[in-house]
Amino acid sequence: QVQLVQSGAEVKKPGASVKVSCKASGYTFTSYHIYWVRQATGQGLEWVGWMNPDSGYTASAQNFQGRLTMTRSTSMGTAYMELSSLRSEDTAVYYCARSFDYGDYSYFDPWGQGTLVTVSS
Amino acid sequence: QSVLTQPPSVSGAPGQRVTISCTGSDSNIVAAYDVHWYQQFPGTAPKLLIYGNNNRPSGVPDRFSGSKSGTSASLAITGLQPEDEADYYCQSYGNSLSAHVVFGGGTKLTVL
Numbered sequence: 001q002v003q004l005v006q007s008g009a010e011v012k013k014p015g016a017s018v019k020v021s022c023k024a025s026g027y028t029f030t031s032y033h034i035y036w037v038r039q040a041t042g043q044g045l046e047w048v049g050w051m052n053p054d055s056g057y058t059a060s061a062q063n064f065q066g067r068l069t070m071t072r073s074t075s076m077g078t079a080y081m082e083l084s085s086l087r088s089e090d091t092a093v094y095y096c097a098r099s100f101d102y103g104d105y106s107y108f109d110p111w112g113q114g115t116l117v118t119v120s121s
Numbered sequence: 122q123s124v125l126t127q128p129p130s131v132s133g134a135p136g137q138r139v140t141i142s143c144t145g146s147d148s149n150i151v152a153a154y155d156v157h158w159y160q161q162f163p164g165t166a167p168k169l170l171i172y173g174n175n176n177r178p179s180g181v182p183d184r185f186s187g188s189k190s191g192t193s194a195s196l197a198i199t200g201l202q203p204e205d206e207a208d209y210y211c212q213s214y215g216n217s218l219s220a221h222v223v224f225g226g227g228t229k230l231t232v233l
Contacts, residue, residue, distance in 0.1 A: 035222070037222075037224075044210065044225070044226045044227045045159075045167065045210055045212075045224040045227070046224070047215075047221065047222040047223070047224070050221070050222075059221065061221070095166055095167070100172070102173075104154070104214050105154065105155045105173075105213075105214050106214075106221075106222060107157040107169060107172045107173070107212065108157075108159075108167075108169060108212075109169035109172075109178060110166075110168075110169075111166035111167055111168070112166065113165075113166055114165075114166050
């Protein structure tokens with residue numbers, strides 16, 4: 001079955017970087033874009049960025065530009081999200097999700113299980 | 122503040138019908154673009170519930186339905202069941218490079 005499995009929880013200090021992985025299985029990794037979405041505790045969903053695993057093209061939400069790097073390993077079917085210059089407000093669960101794209105639209109299915117990133121001194 | 126506005130909470134008794142609305146801050150967003158819905162239980166990842174305004178993925182019960190009229194989209198749940206208690210999010214196209222994807226703030230459904 002189609003599945004996205006993410007790396008485990010991370011605790012980082014302010015100013016550090018964190019790298020989260022998202023391993024895809026059950027489908028052709030390069031055929032679907034991967035999106036990253038985060039959710040602070042008790043809060044809603046916030047789009048972070050997306051990547052085309054085939055070309056490597058990426059785009060970030062404005063709030064993360066300059067701090068966000070998305071990469072992939074096509075041989076391992078894995079996408080990576082690295083966020084730098086971490087601050088306490090970056091504490092959240094980070095999700096990867098496979099996107100279905102048509103025209104200007106994207107919807108997401110399935111989602112990874114989420115990775116909790118805690119930023120604390 | 123979310124670009125898409127949802128009521129923070131709704132409730133209903135088992136067997137009843139409830140609806141959750143999703144309205145764009147720019148009235149053109151929902152009117153012009155497709156809306157998708159997700160269900161999220163505490164401590165778990167969101168799950169796709171409705172895509173393209175009114176389409177159900179395989180495995181989603183037909184008690185769940187989506188619609189769109191004018192500047193508002195809605196998720197309806199009929200025959201409410203205790204296991205429907207969850208958070209529900211709408212999502213659409215952000216129409217800008219800085220907000221390619223936008224979500225509603227989420228609605229907590231309580232089954233009384």
